[in-house]
Amino acid sequence: MDGLLFACSHTGSLEKGRSYFNSMDNIHGIKPGAEHYACMIDLLGRSGNLSEAKQLLDQMDVEPDATVWKSLLGACRMHKELEMGEMAAKELFELEPKNSMPYVMLSNLYSAAGRWEDAAKIRKLMKCRGISKEPGSSWTQANGKTHTFVSEDRSHPMMARIYSKIDEVIALIKEAGYVPDMSFVLHDMEREGKELGLAYHSEKLALAFGLLVVPSGAVIRIYKNLRVCGDCHTAFKYISSLYDRHIVLRDSNCFHHFVDGKCSCGDYW
Template identity: 65%
Template sequence: MRDIGVDDFTYPSVLNCLTSKKDVKIGQSVHCRVIKTGFQGYNLIGNALVDMYAKQGDLSYAFKVFNTILDRDVISWTSAVTGCAHNGSHEEALKLFCKMRNSGVEPDQVITSSILSSCAELALLEFGQQVHANFMKSGLQSSLLVDNSLVTMCANCGCLEEADRVFKSMANRNVITWTALIVGYAQNGKGKESLGLYDQMILSGIKPDFITFIGLLFACSHAGLVDQGCRYFESMINVHGIRPGPDHYACMVDLLGRAGKLLEAEKLLDEMAVEPGATVWKVFLAARRKHGNIDLAKKAASVLFKLTPKDAVPYVMLSNMYSKADKWEDAAAVRKLMKSKCISKEPGYSWLEMNGKVRRFMSEDRSHPKSDQIYLRTSEVMGLIKNAGYVPDVNFALHDINDEGKEQGLAYHSEKLAVAFGLLYVPQGAPIRIYKNLRVCGDCHAAMKLISKMFCRHIILRDSNCFHHFRDGTCSCGDYY
């Protein structure tokens, strides 16, 4: 077409074709042609370039183009925001969305769906609810895209009743809709309900996909349903023709490992149809840690050291195993090895969202402006639950110090500080929603159960693995976590 000539409609068509190709060089060559032919100032072309670069995962180029667009419309902003969301830059997506609103541009269905998805990933329930409320006030008709993202956000924030309400109000549902709720039930400790929802989906004529089975196997794993999990795994291959991937195998290894079937888990790992990656080996290591098998844990850790040489997780897990077994010299040796390789552990922290602000807490951290009140309340709470039968589990204090020091360290774990803040400032009757970047320890789990009973509060704690709904002294996970 160079001999014929191109126009401002030709380039967007070409760039849209390139969004699915993971070859940024071809896109850059077209971009060069755009500049050479003097079309770089056209909004339609600029929007297509932003979209193309973002979908190819090159956000730096996407923003270089975005910043040159003078008269940005909703498509310009949507291309940038959805690009951030799809590439995992969720905080940046929210910042851009706020800038867009401040510039006077109203969101459409696509950008609303992307922002709700980012809120789901960041567990920002209040912000997501505000976005959806403003969308409804705008008079725009909802869409399957928006409703699916809303179901996912509610489920990811532990609001199963709201997710279920949205689901039931939807006139049309697809496999994404059903899967969002199946996964949501599984993550919130309702494994059997998750499986029941799957049966309803099949009866409705919707075929499951790759992700549906991850949700099902996760549900079986966290509910201890070994036989059912194995049947779902077989039906995925034999009935639905879905080839299992690393995530499915990780769920199966987790399912067997949690149930103490370590030999079966090891056999499955050896027979995997795909090369076991880091996720599978981490699950295998966690299973060995749970059942105290240090020798086999060392084997799994050594594999992970090679697969992910800069990942702190296997080092921390192995070190914690040694500490729990009072093998302090071995634990110190692992930490020394980490230090020699310049590997740093991700610090554990917890956070709450309240009144549009995120409050973050770290273990024994006093940087919060209300730290005096928070620590005083934490001490009061720990004293009250001790009188009710709580005994600190010093096995989760992973430092070689006396029991008194271990007990004090446990008392000020980040989730305990967060719940003390919640008891002080979250209105009575409203759930206290806490999020943590790592797994909740057994001592904090036991403490949360008693706190929920003594203070008559619904405490929702989402750790890196699943949700824990504490009510009346019990947890939705049934202590199987």
């Protein structure tokens, strides 16, 4: 049943998810476990029903575990719900004190709200507790070699051409309606610096490289060790349409197939 609920949460099938969840006890006599609650809270949260998600959490028949609180925190990050996100993060600080995820997510929430001092305090707290965030990296293959990029990378031998390609791409997709999402900028700086920071995310660098070396008509395949950021996800949709490319991005959550300005995940990931 948790597989069904997981599938519902990643396709935005809210009513189906509610029906499956309610049928567990009412029809099949199965008491939901923490994993089922986590899937349902994730589904409700993704769809923007955060108050219902919190109400379900409060009514759980079992003790909420870290997965449940992560589901709620992820939804709060998606919908910029700071107060509830703070509560979920603090629960996770107790349950998994060495896990960087709640610290990073809470810092991101503060950054999105423009509370830069609070974001800096969370990063300082991580440092004091010896907790490090896994750095984001993206990679792609060309000519039998793996090419790996990190944010604002300058080490690749083709970097001058890659950065020139990114500047071209960003200018083109802006003309088509793309607007950089500043909520994914994690440090306080001038607008121009924020835009450049977003433009040079690792997955955008990998895609620019792919546009340069992968033949027209061939699929561009990119891998990322973390979840793709929302701004990059939006940019990839524009790029797939304007450059007429099929882009496959495998992040830590799922496969994303970008074709003709749309993603296979339906913006649920």
